[in-house]
Amino acid sequence: MKANVHVTLKRGVLDPQGKAIGHALQSLGFDGVDDVRQGKFIELELAETDQDAARAAVEAMCQKLLANTVIEDYRIDFVG
Amino acid sequence: MKANVHVTLKRGVLDPQGKAIGHALQSLGFDGVDDVRQGKFIELELAETDQDAARAAVEAMCQKLLANTVIEDYRIDFVG
Amino acid sequence: MKAAVIVFPGSNCDRDVSVALEHATGHKPAMVWHRDSDLPQVDLIVVPGGFSYGDYLRSGAMAAQSPVMREVVARAKSGTRVLGICNGFQILTEAKLLPGALMRNAGLKFLCRTVDLRVENADSAFTAGYAKDQLIRLPVAHHDGNYFADADTLARIEDNGMVAFRYVTPDGAIDASGNPNGSANAVAGLFNEGRTVLGLMPHPERAAEPLHGNTDGKPLLDGLVEALS
Amino acid sequence: MTTTHQSKEPAVTPELAAEYGLSLEEYQRMLDITQRTPSFTELGIFSVMWSEHCSYKSSRVWLKKLPTKAPHVICGPGENAGVIDIGDGQAAIFKMESHNHPSFIEPYQGAATGVGGILRDVFTMGARPIANMNALRFGSPDHPKTRHLISGVVAGIGGYGNCVGVPTVGGETNFHPSYNGNILVNAMTVGLADTDKIFYSAAAGVGNPVVYVGSKTGRDGIHGATMASTEFTEDSEEKRPTVQVGDPFTEKLLIEACLELMATDAIVAIQDMGAAGLTSSSVEMADKGGLGIELDLDAVPQRETGMSPYEIMLSESQERMLIVLKPGREDLAKAIFDKWELDFAVIGRVTDTGRLVLKMHGETYCDLEVGPLVDRAPVYERPWEPTPPQADIPASEAPLPGPATEVLHRLIGGPDLASRRWIWEQYDSQVGADTVAASGGDAAVVRVHGTNKALAITTDCTPRYCFADPVRGGAQAVAEAWRNLTAVGATPLAITDNMNFGNPQKPRIMGQFAGCIQGMAEACTTLEFPVVSGNVSLYNETNGEGILPTPAIGGVGILPDASLAASVAFKAAGEAILLIGD
Ligand SMILES: Nc1ncnc2c1ncn2[C@@H]1O[C@H](COP(=O)(O)OP(=O)(O)O)[C@@H](O)[C@H]1O
Numbered sequence: 008m009k010a011n012v013h014v015t016l017k018r019g020v021l022d023p024q025g026k027a028i029g030h031a032l033q034s035l036g037f038d039g040v041d042d043v044r045q046g047k048f049i050e051l052e053l054a055e056t057d058q059d060a061a062r063a064a065v066e067a068m069c070q071k072l073l074a075n076t077v078i079e080d081y082r083i084d085f086v087g
Numbered sequence: 088m089k090a091n092v093h094v095t096l097k098r099g100v101l102d103p104q105g106k107a108i109g110h111a112l113q114s115l116g117f118d119g120v121d122d123v124r125q126g127k128f129i130e131l132e133l134a135e136t137d138q139d140a141a142r143a144a145v146e147a148m149c150q151k152l153l154a155n156t157v158i159e160d161y162r163i164d165f166v167g
Numbered sequence: 168m169k170a171a172v173i174v175f176p177g178s179n180c181d182r183d184v185s186v187a188l189e190h191a192t193g194h195k196p197a198m199v200w201h202r203d204s205d206l207p208q209v210d211l212i213v214v215p216g217g218f219s220y221g222d223y224l225r226s227g228a229m230a231a232q233s234p235v236m237r238e239v240v241a242r243a244k245s246g247t248r249v250l251g252i253c254n255g256f257q258i259l260t261e262a263k264l265l266p267g268a269l270m271r272n273a274g275l276k277f278l279c280r281t282v283d284l285r286v287e288n289a290d291s292a293f294t295a296g297y298a299k300d301q302l303i304r305l306p307v308a309h310h311d312g313n314y315f316a317d318a319d320t321l322a323r324i325e326d327n328g329m330v331a332f333r334y335v336t337p338d339g340a341i342d343a344s345g346n347p348n349g350s351a352n353a354v355a356g357l358f359n360e361g362r363t364v365l366g367l368m369p370h371p372e373r374a375a376e377p378l379h380g381n382t383d384g385k386p387l388l389d390g391l392v393e394a395l396s
Numbered sequence: 397m398t399t400t401h402q403s404k405e406p407a408v409t410p411e412l413a414a415e416y417g418l419s420l421e422e423y424q425r426m427l428d429i430t431q432r433t434p435s436f437t438e439l440g441i442f443s444v445m446w447s448e449h450c451s452y453k454s455s456r457v458w459l460k461k462l463p464t465k466a467p468h469v470i471c472g473p474g475e476n477a478g479v480i481d482i483g484d485g486q487a488a489i490f491k492m493e494s495h496n497h498p499s500f501i502e503p504y505q506g507a508a509t510g511v512g513g514i515l516r517d518v519f520t521m522g523a524r525p526i527a528n529m530n531a532l533r534f535g536s537p538d539h540p541k542t543r544h545l546i547s548g549v550v551a552g553i554g555g556y557g558n559c560v561g562v563p564t565v566g567g568e569t570n571f572h573p574s575y576n577g578n579i580l581v582n583a584m585t586v587g588l589a590d591t592d593k594i595f596y597s598a599a600a601g602v603g604n605p606v607v608y609v610g611s612k613t614g615r616d617g618i619h620g621a622t623m624a625s626t627e628f629t630e631d632s633e634e635k636r637p638t639v640q641v642g643d644p645f646t647e648k649l650l651i652e653a654c655l656e657l658m659a660t661d662a663i664v665a666i667q668d669m670g671a672a673g674l675t676s677s678s679v680e681m682a683d684k685g686g687l688g689i690e691l692d693l694d695a696v697p698q699r700e701t702g703m704s705p706y707e708i709m710l711s712e713s714q715e716r717m718l719i720v721l722k723p724g725r726e727d728l729a730k731a732i733f734d735k736w737e738l739d740f741a742v743i744g745r746v747t748d749t750g751r752l753v754l755k756m757h758g759e760t761y762c763d764l765e766v767g768p769l770v771d772r773a774p775v776y777e778r779p780w781e782p783t784p785p786q787a788d789i790p791a792s793e794a795p796l797p798g799p800a801t802e803v804l805h806r807l808i809g810g811p812d813l814a815s816r817r818w819i820w821e822q823y824d825s826q827v828g829a830d831t832v833a834a835s836g837g838d839a840a841v842v843r844v845h846g847t848n849k850a851l852a853i854t855t856d857c858t859p860r861y862c863f864a865d866p867v868r869g870g871a872q873a874v875a876e877a878w879r880n881l882t883a884v885g886a887t888p889l890a891i892t893d894n895m896n897f898g899n900p901q902k903p904r905i906m907g908q909f910a911g912c913i914q915g916m917a918e919a920c921t922t923l924e925f926p927v928v929s930g931n932v933s934l935y936n937e938t939n940g941e942g943i944l945p946t947p948a949i950g951g952v953g954i955l956p957d958a959s960l961a962a963s964v965a966f967k968a969a970g971e972a973i974l975l976i977g978d
Contacts, residue, residue: 039134054119179561221645
């Protein structure tokens with residue numbers, strides 16, 4: 008079973024990387040990009056086959072390691 | 088219009104970050120994580136309202152800046 | 168003063184800080200490997216700089232989950248002084264011993280240079296060797312030193328005198344030109360509320376002997392020895 | 397003896413061999429050695445061992461002319477890095493290496509893996525790396541690719557060097573349009589070892605275990621020629637050679653684990669897996685020991701599934717080492733690599749057959765005599781023509797192109813003199829807390845840990861001089877390195893070099909190479925400044941246009957007292973300024 012985790016910065020947290028990408032896009036001539044935010048996309052290949060059990064496990068992984076909940080939110084999706 | 092871009096390492100390309108995350112999860116006691124890959128998730132807020140035009144623009148941004156196409160693949164989705 | 172230095176896979180300033188501590192105390196600190204959960208009884212625990220776990224995922228994130236860090240947190244709670252330098256600062260925030268987070272430098276680049284600092288609070292074992300408002304210079308070398316905390320947290324930090332060092336211009340002013348990484352409130356070093364834990368991005372151990380061309384880091388170590396002996 | 401696998405691999409023909417870079421004569425020479433049609437895996441091994449990169453076939457005859465001996469030289473060219481005696485039972489171990497082509501394709505990873513490779517060359521020999529340097533050449537600053545390339549290369553050097561905890565203390569950066577399509581990324585590492593704890597690569601002890609440590613093997617950087625092979629394209633996405641990605645965290649663990657193992661008595665021989673990976677490391681270890689090696693490729697730690705023997709042998713995955721252990725030391729060694737969470741596998745044995753035997757899935761994919769792979773590698777005395785002398789222009793005939801202050805402004809603002817601070821500030825130059833002087837002076841100065849001594853390190857070359865007059869340009873590069881070392885108060889000891897040139901099959905380019913070597917040899921001899929290691933990078937050409945001849949010199953010297961290092965800054969107002977020399 009495969010879990011996709013999106014880790015994104017909380018609203019209100021400044022995103023220096025997103026800001027820099029926005030600047031760079033502008034200087035490359037891409038206008039009309041109002042805002043850019045950069046987050047992480049983590050793909051986990053799990054042995055677990057039960058979705059509830061898997062969700063609980065991935066939730067715990069996010070809380071403990073994958074996200075820093077002081078500044079980040081996360082979202083878990085299952086595929087396949 | 089909002090575009091979500093996923094940038095991931097091509098298959099076969101070493102992912103040191105994913106490898107280290109996998110190790111760390113294991114030593115935290117999360118068994119059954121067979122593989123971890125880390126990529127980027129970029130959210131773009133666009134002024135453009137026409138989806139075809141937006142796709143062409145984001146495609147060009149990926150090629151030029153957002154992805155390193157020598158080692159990375161990208162996927163573009165539109166939301167809202 | 169007895170000291171211990173925690174060593175993670177990827178720590179690389181562990182030797183540097185242990186040499187500086189040895190000079191300051193006259194004896195070698197204990198080096199504690201991250202998998203050890205028995206930490207010797209010491210007066211000072213140092214979490215050194217480097218790239219623990221390659222700084223992959225987030226700087227300090229994986230080290231903060233190491234077994235030894237549970238023990239460090241417990242000791243810190245019971246009053247043992249804990250000093251985190253650079254990556255050590257990042258680890259202490261990830262371990263929630265200090266509030267806030269260290270994000271990518273505003274300029275996005277790794278930055279190695281000597282910066283000007285102002286000592287904001289000399290009332291701690293860590294800063295007793297300095298005078299309040301003293302201007303000093305210390306080297307920094309980091310990619311993720313951009314201190315962030317939400318507005319409430321920043322207010323609490325300021326109200327409680329938790330800022331140890333701030334980035335300033337050579338004449339002591341706080342402005343963007345003196346702030347090398349975009350840190351909120353120009354925070355370069357931060358205490359916990361009890362001022363028993365200090366995290367700072369600059370490297371005092373790299374400015375601790377005449378050959379370094381700068382000895383402004385030495386009072387930090389000497390002050391600790393004085394306070395904790 | 398023949399191999400037993402043929403059905404699964406493409407049949408080897410002269411045409412296939414040509415696709416893998418072997419000329420018809422080289423193909424014949426291979427057949428003379430094997431006395432049968434080689435297997436596909438064997439062809440791969442010949443093709444990399446006889447490549448310019450591994451065999452030095454165009455440069456070898458010339459490199460012999462460089463002086464390599466001095467009383468303080470412990471080990472000259474031929475091992476992973478050069479070793480010099482710095483007194484008190486200590487040695488400095490250093491080398492410079494290029495990663496030009498990969499850095500042009502992928503600047504960040506190309507430069508990063510270049511740093512990783514040169515670090516391994518140095519710690520393989522038992523040294524703790526104490527300083528990194530880099531010599532960089534880029535195209536014209538206004539060429540559309542230059543910005544992207546330089547920012548990627550600098551970030552890659554920093555990204556790797558900073559993470560492994562080795563200070564990057566200096567380097568040089570030049571711009572010239574001849575590098576537009578061919579940037580140069582030369583990286584140098586200096587390490588420190590005890591003279592009685594230096595490790596070499598010659599295998600010894602029939603029956604001794606051959607051990608693989610580090611990262612797993614993937615399909616990274618496999619011989620580019622694979623792509624041209626029709627047999628492999630049906631599955632191209634899967635099998636396409638991929639860019640090597642560096643993992644500096646693993647390298648840091650590998651440094652610590654190897655040094656920990658080296659402190660025991662377990663190691664007989666050790667060699668990093670650099671270019672041509674497992675092939676060149678196993679062949680060189682066997683050849684130097686005059687022995688054979690038998691490997692069980694099933695035991696090689698693999699990152700990807702379904703890898704063929706060819707792919708395993710030619711993979712250039714990073715952060716890997718090959719070690720011959722003393723018998724019975726496997727458990728001790730394994731415990732160390734387990735502690736550092738690195739892969740460890742016994743993959744073979746040293747044999748007395750003098751042959752390289754490779755087995756997988758119970759079949760034999762390679763059975764070659766090792767000696768001839770190395771001894772009978774082609775050596776070319778390529779035709780060369782001397783560079784025509786240029787007329788001397790008397791200074792009086794070169795008038796100032798404007799008022800002096802304006803010209804000075806232009807000079808200082810020009811790309812070759814402008815400040816490089818933005819580059820070196822991306823490198824941690826202080827980690828180790830032994831840096832006495834980093835970028836910004838004539839040479840970097842790094843204290844020998846725990847002593848008052850220091851090493852001085854510099855990289856130098858002025859390619860436009862080498863282009864105008866290779867002999868004087870080559871001599872000048874050596875002399876400049878020597879001067880930069882003496883300028884900080886050091887006694888110059890030895891150099892490493894990185895010979896970056898165009899296509900050696902052109903007599904004009906070969907003439908530049910020959911001229912630079914001649915000049916370097918003269919200067920090295922006169923200054924008693926021997927060459928102890930080096931690297932050659934040829935075929936730096938795009939659309940038939942070669943780069944400026946660029947023999948980068950890395951010099952190392954010693955200061956008995958680090959506190960006496962001189963620096964460029966004026967120390968006080970009112971002091972006299974002296975000009976010496978002519
Ligand atoms: N790529 C680099 N990495 C580190 N330091 C560099 C680099 N390029 C230049 N420098 C430093 O910048 C200074 C000036 O460089 P350059 O003009 O190339 O050297 P030189 O003094 O030999 O003419 C030197 O101190 C050198 O160490």
